[in-house]
Amino acid sequence: LLQRQVEGAGVKVMVGEKVTGVKGRKKVTGITTGNAELACDLVVWATGVRPNTALAKQAGIEIGQLGGIKVNDKMETSIEHVYACGDCVQVWDQTFGKPCLSLLWASAKEQAAVAAANCLGEPRSYPGALSVVIEEIAGLTAVSVGATEDALRNAFACEDFTVQEQETQAGYLKVIADSQRILGAQFVGNYQGAGAVAAWMRQGISPEEIKGVLANREQLKWAPWYAHGASVAQLLA
Ligand SMILES: Cc1cc2nc3c(=O)[nH]c(=O)nc-3n(C[C@H](O)[C@H](O)[C@H](O)COP(=O)(O)OP(=O)(O)OC[C@H]3O[C@@H](n4cnc5c(N)ncnc54)[C@H](O)[C@@H]3O)c2cc1C
Known part of the structure; x- marks a missing residue:
């Protein structure tokens, strides 16, 4: 597409x-x-991003297997009272708990808030990375929330999920889920629902709960934003 x-x-x-x-x-x-x-007279390289860990290595801080600085859920490194956050760290995926690099601004900001709170003596935990990527490509917006099918199979060795797709005049939507949770969703064109999906995934709300709220007018009054994800919820098995 x-x-x-x-x-x-x-x-x-x-x-x-x-x-x-x-x-x-x-x-x-x-x-x-x-x-x-x-x-051609111009070459633009776009070949990915790698954590810069030179300073951490010099300080004797442990580096994870994916090449980022290893941190715990307080964003504390292997050296007590030394914290790290952002592109230089290796964190874990929120859904599977597997090590990952989350090289995104929103992740860096969330990790920084956790690191700062812990530095100031206010205990706070980072829940793990949830990837939300938004791109505008030749005038068409594409949004990916959570995992793609490819990432599930190859990075997370996960095969136990269902994939539902819908293509309309407004755009393309793919939802990947298991019985417990939404694992990912990709939107091209109309991306209404992407915010709701990200919130459902962040809060670990199951497909059954989502459909329950959407079907209940009283509950929907207290969570009107659920309605934004109605098109996604329709695709949940
Ligand atoms: C082209 C591009 C487009 C992107 N688009 C998006 C996007 O659309 N959405 C999104 O979520 N993310 C996007 N990102 C990723 C996002 O920019 C990063 O995830 C985010 O900036 C990471 O923040 P950070 O503070 O960890 O690192 P940085 O923003 O890289 O900041 C690190 C800072 O540390 C400084 N520094 C390095 N070494 C030292 C040292 N030894 N002493 C002192 N200072 C040092 C650097 O100069 C730099 O200023 C994009 C990145 C690129 C490159």
Whole structure:
């Protein structure tokens, strides 16, 4: 869907192609891939982000297996009273508790609040990372909350879930859930409901509870924001 949108804007999309070289001496003139040679005068690299842990390593602070600074739920490092937060830390996924890098501004902010509170002697725990990514691609908004199918299978070794999809004029929606919880949702175009899904996931509210509130006018009065996620709830098995 997104590829079609980008191509519609006149961009040639090549997937599964690895850049093997950049050509030009004083100025870039092209790139080579495994299968092609393309002329260009600008190259933009977007190849991911890595935690910068040099300072922590120098201080003898423990680094986790994913390359981020290891912290506990107080955002405290392996050295007592030394706290870390943001892109440099390795945290854990809220749903599965597995180690992850959450290289997002919202995560950094939430972790910073926890670290600051604990520094000031006010005990507070970080619940784990919940990924919310919003992108506008060639005029189309795409939102991903929680895990994708690919992440569930490959990063979390999880196969026990159902996937429901819906494509309408307004956009595309995919909801991934098990009987206990929503595991992820992806929106393209109309993303109404993304905020409700993030809140349901953060609070660990089960699909059954969500549908119960939406079906009960009295309860809905006290949680009107549930209604924003009605399109998502309809897809829950
Ligand atoms: C291009 C781009 C787009 C992004 N878009 C989004 C987005 O849309 N939504 C989102 O949620 N996140 C986005 N992010 C990620 C987001 O910017 C980061 O997750 C967030 O800034 C992390 O905050 P931080 O404080 O951990 O690190 P930073 O914001 O990188 O701040 C770290 C600071 O520490 C300083 N520093 C480093 N070493 C030292 C040292 N030894 N001594 C003193 N200072 C030092 C650095 O100069 C820097 O100012 C984006 C990132 C990039 C690169």
